[in-house]
Amino acid sequence: MTEYSKKRKAFLNAMGEYTKHDVAVAFSGGADSSLILKAACEEAEAYGSRVYAVTMQTELHTMEDLKTAEKVAEETGAYHIVLRINELEEVGIEMNPVNRCYLCKRLLFSRLRERVCQLGIDIILEGTNADDLKAYRPGIKAVEELGIVSPLKDAGFTKQEVRQMAAEYGISVAERPAAPCMATRFPYGTRLTNEKMSAAAAGEAYIKTLGFYNVRLRVQDELVRIEVDRDRLEQVLKYKKEITDYLKRLGYRYVTLDLEGFRSGSMDLELGGKGGI
Template structure:
């Protein structure tokens, strides 16, 4: 706990320096960017400056993410802005290339950087954490190229520490499950369509409504591969008839449960 405090103190010192001017925080509404936004708003309050929370509305993220981001930005007193982006066309990722994350991040953060310029803001922050640096994240290259700052990673704050620090500072989404873009549910080289993304979004929403926390519905052609936390597998299997019926109504053909359970980045195994 003491180490967490030291890291947060370092984060606060960095943000007090950067918020001597207005700043932009790329804000998804998840725990990482929410902790960063909380710290930035606290620092800006002392400096008498503004924090703009910029949320990107895309086809690759559930629509509910925007509602959450609006609420949390309001709770923290940030000035909220929304950018609508069609990254399937604009970033050239319809065929889900291996460097999809790089192309997408480059396209999105160029627009965030352009918005920042219209607001006369030089400093753009985002919520990559320490753990992200040790996974297959080609989008990190785009952040470096565009000079986007990642304060949580710079302070070596891990995902677990993000949640602990967010809880202690009253961040309402401290326990919110990670919600990476829906394209991560499809194998690389798969043609991405809005219909597929909507099916996946609805399927995952249903499984969460059943009471499961970490949920991924990976789509391999006609086969839906469901990941939940390993300790929840028995519970999911006991409800397999209900689950299968509902997912088939959504358009899925074959329904499977991954016996390894939930693991972030399972589509990256052969390339990471």
């Protein structure tokens, strides 16, 4: 039995145990939580249990994220609940502190637990994987403090293995790029506003329409730094006028291309950390 097969078996065995009773999945519509949701729905059939996909619609995520989550939840047949939460109203989060991810996760999962407790649900599953442990992810601490279960992490699944198993299940978002919250586009200590995040989201969406897969706009005041996969850097220059014109219409004065390419978590470099978002 291969290492992947062992992990797969351990994951499904655990999911079989969790779904003996009704269960909730913190569901973003990404590959990780979609795999958990799909596996939960299939395993729950043996027990007649209900699986609730709970998506948090927040100020730090785009409407595209919500639409994707709604689509995948419908594909799996899970009961879908959308919680609307404004993190920017919470003390501390608006100024994008270094521990923002911890504060945010603590808030979101506390609200999630309150909601599913009304349904008589004790077990909440979420999509942290083993690769996430290598990055700067203070939100993991909040997940652990609240007793949320991370079955992919527990089984030792890497992101690549998550995508592999998601593809085996026929999950439509198996290869969907990571979609971290929009706060990750700004330096720590920057006041977060809906206007700033909407502009960054619009700019990324436009560049993606030109055929780019991983895209991040890192914003520092009036300067925007474009990150795309390294093997696509030259392609950006072919669209330099279109991209520059579009981004300047969004309010950016200086448009730059990061020659190091897309780096997950590049805003964490100032911390001397590992990156990851």
